[in-house]
Amino acid sequence: MTHIELQAALAATGYIAGDDLAVAMHLAISLGRPLLVEGAAGVGKTDLARAISSVRDTALIRLQCYEGLDASQAIYEWNYQRQLLSIRAAAEDGVTGRAVEERIFSDEFLLERPLLKAIRQKAPPVLLIDEIDRADEEFEAYLLEVLSEFQITIPEMGTITATSRPIVILTANGTRDLSDALRRRCLYAHVEYPDRATELAILKARCPEVEAALGRQIIGFVQSLRKEGLEKTPGIAEMLDFAAALMGLGIADLTDDPVLLQASLSTLLKTQRDRDNITTEITQRLAGVAA
Amino acid sequence: MSRVSKFAARDPGSAARMVGFMAHLRSHGLRLGVGETATALSALTHVSAADPVAARHALRAVCTGSAEDVQSFDDLFDAFWLNGGRVLQKVIPTAQTGDDAVHSSRNAKTENQAAGEGALSTPDGGEGESEADGEGKLVASLVTATLKKDLRDLVDPEDIAEAQKIARNLGAALRDRRSRRRKAARRGDQIHFRKLIRQSLATGGEPLRLPRKKRPDRPLKIVAICDVSGSMTVYAQVFLAFIAGLMRGDDTADAYLFHTRLVRISDALRDRDAMRALGRLSLLADGFGGGSRIGGSLTDFARGYARRFVDGRTVVMILSDGYDTDTPDLISDALSALKRRGCKIIWLNPLKGWDGYEPVARGMAAALPHLDLFRAANTLADLAALEPELVRL
Numbered sequence: 001m002t003h004i005e006l007q008a009a010l011a012a013t014g015y016i017a018g019d020d021l022a023v024a025m026h027l028a029i030s031l032g033r034p035l036l037v038e039g040a041a042g043v044g045k046t047d048l049a050r051a052i053s054s055v056r057d058t059a060l061i062r063l064q065c066y067e068g069l070d071a072s073q074a075i076y077e078w079n080y081q082r083q084l085l086s087i088r089a090a091a092e093d094g095v096t097g098r099a100v101e102e103r104i105f106s107d108e109f110l111l112e113r114p115l116l117k118a119i120r121q122k123a124p125p126v127l128l129i130d131e132i133d134r135a136d137e138e139f140e141a142y143l144l145e146v147l148s149e150f151q152i153t154i155p156e157m158g159t160i161t162a163t164s165r166p167i168v169i170l171t172a173n174g175t176r177d178l179s180d181a182l183r184r185r186c187l188y189a190h191v192e193y194p195d196r197a198t199e200l201a202i203l204k205a206r207c208p209e210v211e212a213a214l215g216r217q218i219i220g221f222v223q224s225l226r227k228e229g230l231e232k233t234p235g236i237a238e239m240l241d242f243a244a245a246l247m248g249l250g251i252a253d254l255t256d257d258p259v260l261l262q263a264s265l266s267t268l269l270k271t272q273r274d275r276d277n278i279t280t281e282i283t284q285r286l287a288g289v290a291a
Numbered sequence: 292m293s294r295v296s297k298f299a300a301r302d303p304g305s306a307a308r309m310v311g312f313m314a315h316l317r318s319h320g321l322r323l324g325v326g327e328t329a330t331a332l333s334a335l336t337h338v339s340a341a342d343p344v345a346a347r348h349a350l351r352a353v354c355t356g357s358a359e360d361v362q363s364f365d366d367l368f369d370a371f372w373l374n375g376g377r378v379l380q381k382v383i384p385t386a387q388t389g390d391d392a393v394h395s396s397r398n399a400k401t402e403n404q405a406a407g408e409g410a411l412s413t414p415d416g417g418e419g420e421s422e423a424d425g426e427g428k429l430v431a432s433l434v435t436a437t438l439k440k441d442l443r444d445l446v447d448p449e450d451i452a453e454a455q456k457i458a459r460n461l462g463a464a465l466r467d468r469r470s471r472r473r474k475a476a477r478r479g480d481q482i483h484f485r486k487l488i489r490q491s492l493a494t495g496g497e498p499l500r501l502p503r504k505k506r507p508d509r510p511l512k513i514v515a516i517c518d519v520s521g522s523m524t525v526y527a528q529v530f531l532a533f534i535a536g537l538m539r540g541d542d543t544a545d546a547y548l549f550h551t552r553l554v555r556i557s558d559a560l561r562d563r564d565a566m567r568a569l570g571r572l573s574l575l576a577d578g579f580g581g582g583s584r585i586g587g588s589l590t591d592f593a594r595g596y597a598r599r600f601v602d603g604r605t606v607v608m609i610l611s612d613g614y615d616t617d618t619p620d621l622i623s624d625a626l627s628a629l630k631r632r633g634c635k636i637i638w639l640n641p642l643k644g645w646d647g648y649e650p651v652a653r654g655m656a657a658a659l660p661h662l663d664l665f666r667a668a669n670t671l672a673d674l675a676a677l678e679p680e681l682v683r684l
Binding site for chain 2: 002003019020022023024026027028030031033035036038067068070078080083084087088090091096100101104136137138176177180183184186187188189190
């Protein structure tokens with residue numbers, strides 16, 4: 001599969017990737033390296049993983065990062081309740097010592113968390129490590145080891161080596177600088193808000209029922225809204241919500257009904273200040289330009 | 292595009308050219324190792340390497356690691372692979388400052404470009420704009436002071452002892468930050484199940500002792516950056532005593548001072564003899580009481596020392612009045628770069644204590660959005676009063 005084929009396959013699942021992202025993803029797959037995708041919220045970073053998993057028809061395993069994420073939530077945890085019960089049962093059966101230990105520290109009592117699950121799949125899955133910049137430095141350091149060796153050591157069981165190398169996609173919003181070491185392990189792609197043509201293609205792929213004229217207006221409106229210096233710039237998901245809202249309200253032309261249009265802005269503007277700043281006049285101006 | 296090498300016979304081969312490209316990127320500030328060269332070569336085998344667009348995307352994915360790298364990559368790529376010297380200028384009009392010197396040689400051109408973008412090398416002047424700076428002019432000057440001041444005349448030992456006490460309290464206030472990661476502890480709030488199972492094996496599954504875990508306190512590191520320019524001379528006494536106390540009271544703290552350039556003073560201040568420490572500091576602080584380049588100094592800090600010493604568990608404390616000869620944008624950029632390292636930023640401004648003070652100095656106004664705390668401080672008592680604020684930070 002070349003990067004052009006990959007791009008086409010992604011488009012077939014409804015994900016329109018730019019050339020640079022398609023090449024980066026293609027290289028990540030063929031070189032077996034993790035891909036770090038950075039960009040503002042709502043440009044489709046997380047969705048890329050979903051699209052790749054459906055193109056390759058494999059499982060998508062997702063690890064959402066947060067501050068304080070630790071081994072018991074990211075890698076594995078023992079099932080303590082069952083272990084306790086099993087020890088009691090063993091005592092009643094008269095089993096002792098090493099045998100009990102071997103029984104309770106076996107696969108049966110191991111709860112797989114995303115990272116362990118990802119390296120123990122039969123077919124290589126897509127592993128999405130979402131918002132890695134929210135996790136703390138300790139986790140980032142640990143991740144380095146997993147991503148370069150693809151093996152995990154459990155003290156009671158020994159080292160588990162990957163049966164299949166997952167396709168790893170990391171996403172970050174750029175809220176915190178990631179360590180150079182982690183960046184060096186990964187290929188890198190920076191995703192911007194899509195340009196007019198790309199966004200129109202996305203809208204067509206996702207909401208085919210939107211008419212061409214309205215579609216162009218929606219994209220023009222959202223694109224100029226992004227230049228208004230908002231607190232929270234609307235992403236692609238918001239644009240799709242907006243289109244769906246307009247469809248639901250039965251609006252065929254943005255300039256038709258100022259009140260309804262203003263009301264439907266709740267799909268695009270997500271803070272109080274943005275709502276206050278984008279008045280009906282501004283909305284009408286933007287809609288007029290877009291029309 | 293018909294850009295065939297004119298000297299095909301002299302072509303050293305693709306590997307050597309890639310090594311050359313990597314060296315070119317490295318010399319422009321991208322951090323790349325030997326491993327990347329190998330990865331880049333194998334990456335090109337997976338795309339049609341003769342297609343400049345695909346090759347550009349592929350090399351960009353391998354060689355860049357951040358949004359800034361991506362921005363500079365395209366120009367660097369053009370400069371190396373597409374005869375980016377004189378030829379490029381005729382073919383593609385790039386956003387370059389019209390500079391006559393670019394015609395001289397290829398090397399001169401690339402260096403020039405880097406300086407023009409301002410992202411790759413530290414801007415060391417900013418003199419052009421500083422002339423236009425309005426408010427700060429009265430007190431801040433670009434002139435490096437020629438007269439040397441001995442800091443020992445400014446600070447007396449009692450102050451340092453007092454400051455040391457305050458610094459220790461402040462440090463303790465900041466220290467009380469709890470980690471979200473739990474660790475085994477004798478008196479924790481949750482049961483440590485992993486340990487429990489291990490221990491109950493010995494007693495036939497009967498958990499006789501309940502080991503516990505809790506969220507341990509995590510130390511925050513203080514990094515103090517003190518402005519000792521001319522406009523700050525009157526307050527320097529207090530602040531330097533404070534920093535001297537801080538360094539002696541807290542082993543992990545780090546200190547810098549700046550006037551027209553940034554100096555790391557941590558090691559000097561850790562001298563066992565407090566007065567000798569100040570003596571050593573005087574030697575380092577050559578230029579004390581001179582002009583101030585807050586933006587430039589903070590940029591140096593954010594690009595240099597901060598990479599090593601500032602992380603998510605750091606509080607950066609800036610002691611300055613915000614009167615700057617650099618452009619305000621520099622301060623704003625430096626602080627947002629610093630902020631991205633995850634640290635907290637406190638700005639203590641001696642002028643804020645004045646009645647009716649407004650942060651009108653443009654530098655100060657540019658800094659405000661990035662600050663976690665902005666307070667007045669011009670006496671040791673003020674610093675001591677910060678304690679409750681820091682606890683809440």
